[in-house]
Amino acid sequence: MLKNKQMWSGIITIVLLLGGNNIAMAEKVEKSSESVNQFRRIEQPKAVKIGVTLGGLALIGAELWWFLFSKTKAQKAKSSRGIQEVNITVDGGYIPERIVVKAGEPVRLNFFRKDPSNCLEKVLLPDFHKAADLSLNETTAVEFTPEKTGNYTFNCGMNMFRGVIEVREEIEKDVVEVKERVGSTTSS
Numbered sequence: 070m071l072k073n074k075q076m077w078s079g080i081i082t083i084v085l086l087l088g089g090n091n092i093a094m095a096e097k098v099e100k101s102s103e104s105v106n107q108f109r110r111i112e113q114p115k116a117v118k119i120g121v122t123l124g125g126l127a128l129i130g131a132e133l134w135w136f137l138f139s140k141t142k143a144q145k146a147k148s149s150r151g152i153q154e155v156n157i158t159v160d161g162g163y164i165p166e167r168i169v170v171k172a173g174e175p176v177r178l179n180f181f182r183k184d185p186s187n188c189l190e191k192v193l194l195p196d197f198h199k200a201a202d203l204s205l206n207e208t209t210a211v212e213f214t215p216e217k218t219g220n221y222t223f224n225c226g227m228n229m230f231r232g233v234i235e236v237r238e239e240i241e242k243d244v245v246e247v248k249e250r251v252g253s254t255t256s257s
C-alpha cells in the first residue's frame with residue numbers, strides 16, 4: 070500500500086515536471102516564431118499546453134482521491150466451529166492490513182507468504198506473545214484468543230510492515246467484507 074502511494078506520487082511529480090517543461094518550451098516556440106516571423110505560427114503547442122494542464126490537474130485530483138478516500142478496508146473474520154479465521158497474504162506488506170475480530174473467541178490467522186524478501190519471513194504478534202516463521206509460498210497459521218477489545222498490531226521481524234487486529238465486543242455489519250484472496254485454507 071505504502072509502496073503504491075510512493076510510486077504514484079513519484080509518477081505524478083515526474084509528469085508535472087515534464088508538463089512544466091513542455092509549457093515553457095511551447096512558450097519559447099511561440100515567442101521565437103513571433104519575433105523571427107520566418108516560421109509559420111503553429112497552433113499545436115496551445116493544444117499541448119491545455120492537454121498537459123488538464124492532465125496535470127487530473128493527476129492531482131487522482132492523488133488527492135488516493136490519499137483522502139481510498140481507505141484501507143478492514144476484513145472481518147469468518148467464524149466457523151468457534152474459531153474466527155482470516156487469510157492474510159504476505160506480499161509487500163499484509164493484505165488485508167486491518168482485520169476485525171470478536172473478543173473472547175479464538176482467532177486463527179493464516180499467513181500466506183508470497184514475498185521472498187527476508188523482511189517478511191517472520192511475523193510477530195507482541196500483544197499475544199506470538200511469533201511465527203513464514204515459509205515461502207506456504208500458509209502458516211497463528212492462533213490466539215483476544216480477551217480484551219482494542220487495536221493490536223502484528224508486524225514483520227524488523228517492524229517495517231504492520232497490520233492491525235481490531236478486537237471488538239461485537240462485529241457490526243459496517244465492516245466491509247473483502248473477497249478472499251487466499252483460497253487454499255478457507256473453511257466452509
Ligand SMILES: [Cu+2]
Binds near residue numbers: 227229
Ligand atoms: Cu521487515
